[in-house]
Amino acid sequence: MSENLSAIFYLISGVLFILALRGLSSPETSRRGNFFGILGMAIAIVVTFLSIGSFSSVFIYVLFFLLIGGSIGAFVAFKIPMTAMPELVAGFHSLVGLAAVFVAISAFLNPEVFNLGSSGDIKISSLIEMSIGAAVGAITFSGSIIAFLKLRGIMSGSPITFKGQHYINLLLGLSIIVLIFYLCKTQSDSIFWRIIAISFLLGLLLIIPIGGADMPVVISMLNSYSGWAAAGIGFTLENTALIITGALVGSSGAILSYIMCKGMNRSFFNVILGGFGGTDQSPSGKSKEQKPVKNGNAEDAAFLMKNASSVIIVPGYGMAVAQAQHALREMVDTLKKNGVKVSYAIHPVAGRMPGHMNVLLAEANVPYDEVFELEEINNDFANCDVAYVIGANDVTNPVAKTDPQSPIYGMPVLDVERCKSVLFVKRSLSPGYAGIDNELFYRDNTLMLFSDAKKMTEDIIKSLN
Amino acid sequence: MIEIDPFIFRLSIFILSIFIGYYVVWSVTPSLHTPLMSVTNAISSVIIVGAIIASLAGNSENIFDTANIFGFLAIILAAVNIFGGFLVTQRMLQMYKKKKKDK
Numbered sequence: 001m002s003e004n005l006s007a008i009f010y011l012i013s014g015v016l017f018i019l020a021l022r023g024l025s026s027p028e029t030s031r032r033g034n035f036f037g038i039l040g041m042a043i044a045i046v047v048t049f050l051s052i053g054s055f056s057s058v059f060i061y062v063l064f065f066l067l068i069g070g071s072i073g074a075f076v077a078f079k080i081p082m083t084a085m086p087e088l089v090a091g092f093h094s095l096v097g098l099a100a101v102f103v104a105i106s107a108f109l110n111p112e113v114f115n116l117g118s119s120g121d122i123k124i125s126s127l128i129e130m131s132i133g134a135a136v137g138a139i140t141f142s143g144s145i146i147a148f149l150k151l152r153g154i155m156s157g158s159p160i161t162f163k164g165q166h167y168i169n170l171l172l173g174l175s176i177i178v179l180i181f182y183l184c185k186t187q188s189d190s191i192f193w194r195i196i197a198i199s200f201l202l203g204l205l206l207i208i209p210i211g212g213a214d215m216p217v218v219i220s221m222l223n224s225y226s227g228w229a230a231a232g233i234g235f236t237l238e239n240t241a242l243i244i245t246g247a248l249v250g251s252s253g254a255i256l257s258y259i260m261c262k263g264m265n266r267s268f269f270n271v272i273l274g275g276f277g278g279t280d281q282s283p284s285g286k287s288k289e290q291k292p293v294k295n296g297n298a299e300d301a302a303f304l305m306k307n308a309s310s311v312i313i314v315p316g317y318g319m320a321v322a323q324a325q326h327a328l329r330e331m332v333d334t335l336k337k338n339g340v341k342v343s344y345a346i347h348p349v350a351g352r353m354p355g356h357m358n359v360l361l362a363e364a365n366v367p368y369d370e371v372f373e374l375e376e377i378n379n380d381f382a383n384c385d386v387a388y389v390i391g392a393n394d395v396t397n398p399v400a401k402t403d404p405q406s407p408i409y410g411m412p413v414l415d416v417e418r419c420k421s422v423l424f425v426k427r428s429l430s431p432g433y434a435g436i437d438n439e440l441f442y443r444d445n446t447l448m449l450f451s452d453a454k455k456m457t458e459d460i461i462k463s464l465n
Numbered sequence: 466m467i468e469i470d471p472f473i474f475r476l477s478i479f480i481l482s483i484f485i486g487y488y489v490v491w492s493v494t495p496s497l498h499t500p501l502m503s504v505t506n507a508i509s510s511v512i513i514v515g516a517i518i519a520s521l522a523g524n525s526e527n528i529f530d531t532a533n534i535f536g537f538l539a540i541i542l543a544a545v546n547i548f549g550g551f552l553v554t555q556r557m558l559q560m561y562k563k564k565k566k567d568k
Contacts, residue, residue, distance in 0.1 A: 020504060021489045022489050027494070031555070034555055037554075041547055045514070045517070049517065061537065062520055066541075069540060069541040069543065070547070072548075073549030073550070073552070077549045089502050092503070095542045095546045096546055099513070102516065102535040102542070106520075107515070109531055110519065114515075125472060233512055234475075236515075242511055245508050245511050249509045256490075256498060354498035355500070358495070358497070359499045362560040365562065367564040
């Protein structure tokens with residue numbers, strides 16, 4: 001196949017990828033969008049085979065490895081529980097990053113294949129492109145591994161900080177740039193390896209100071225990085241499909257990070273520099289816990305909700321941890337049979353990744369037109385009888401609106417306190433991720449339901465029947 | 466007239482694609498942000514193209530020389546992502562249902 005023809009096919013697959021993302025603008029068109037994505041990928045792979053033309057014995061190996069990887073991927077995709085989606089996405093990011101590193105390495109070792117010059121005499125522009133691709137890929141890889149370990153709970157979610165951390169990162173970043181400069185001058189292997197090694201280290205150090213609940217930003221950011229790494233490799237290989245895709249993914253991840261930061265009213269740098277929330281408990285915490293709270297049980301909750309005309313459910317990460325989404329849907333079905341109007345309110349940073357709650361509710365067969373975003377539903381709380389807060393905390397804290405001293409001041413919150421009564425399912429009175437007390441717990445119209453989210457919801461179902 | 470470096474054309478494609486990405490992603494509904502991440506994951510694995518070239522066009526007398534091995538490894542990783550990414554996206558999207566009209 002001629003170079004020009006295959007370039008046109010790569011362009012077509014790039015366009016199909018754009019359509020794949022476009023499809024996600026509504027759930028109805030999304031499945032067709034995913035199909036476009038698969039088609040684009042198939043075109044890109046087949047065209048690559050055809051453009052090489054000579055089907056040597058290596059071809060069998062390529063197909064073999066393709067099948068191995070494909071079956072692992074398919075197996076994981078079918079087996080993974082929806083609650084583990086954040087880890088899965090982090091894991092996938094790490095693979096893209098590592099694949100970018102490997103492609104860059106093989107291009108560096110064997111530049112003739114890609115028309116980049118000969119070993120030891122690679123074009124300067126290609127050298128810059130491939131080392132940027134490799135560096136960003138390596139950062140994506142090791143950063144995603146840390147994110148994966150934190151999300152999976154293998155590594156503690158609390159931030160790991162030490163003195164001079166940011167200076168070390170800055171130094172590492174600068175040294176990568178200096179090394180790329182020297183690589184262009186000397187074409188030396190050892191410098192290339194050093195760039196990759198330092199980038200791995202930088203990826204680790206960038207993510208360890210970021211705490212568990214900031215993971216939505218981290219995942220989006222790594223998503224973006226994996227795109228830029230792909231684009232860097234795309235420039236090296238002079239491949240349009242890869243350049244288009246890299247740019248799409250890069251900007252997609254950047255936008256998601258922006259939306260997540262806005263959802264927490266924090267700047268991107270504030271999140272990236274890390275160390276927010278986590279271990280440092282305020283000394284005043286103990287005295288506050290002696291404030292009286294109203295303690296309720298499943299029957300009280302069932303009574304309140306049964307007699308309400310409208311209920312709004314506010315899910316959070318706790319729902320995901322307790323796997324309470326199915327029980328929740330069942331409870332809502334029972335309420336609906338009793339003529340109660342029920343809707344769901346989702347905060348942009350609820351859960352551990354963008355859209356986390358929506359996927360879990362969808363899994364439990366909650367129709368997506370009953371699920372609302374913060375701006376759509378926030379005014380409805382005032383006319384609502386009961387808010388059922390399950391596994392959420394900081395995103396409902398009215399302190400964000402009233403106390404300029406609070407670390408979460410200015411963060412958009414769900415106005416659950418405007419409901420006639422608030423039911424809070426929580427295991428204890430402990431503060432949320434931000435380490436601050438939620439004054440909602442102590443209000444007159446709040447009833448605390450101390451229990452596991454799933455167990456409490458199941459008990460409420462029993463009391464309703 | 467002096468010819469323009471082809472790099473400039475690729476840079477133009479890159480910059481324009483960033484803008485396309487920007488507008489397309491803003492129109493993605495927030496409830497589909499998780500599938501968005503998994504599908505972008507899958508499509509960025511088009512990097513497999515580079516891995517295939519690296520291993521196919523390489524030295525065929527010595528199949529397992531270093532450059533080839535890295536190519537093969539990259540193929541496995543990217544293939545995990547392609548299949549895993551698209552299938553898990555498909556699985557998620559199938560769960561998004563509208564309210565049933567009857568009842």
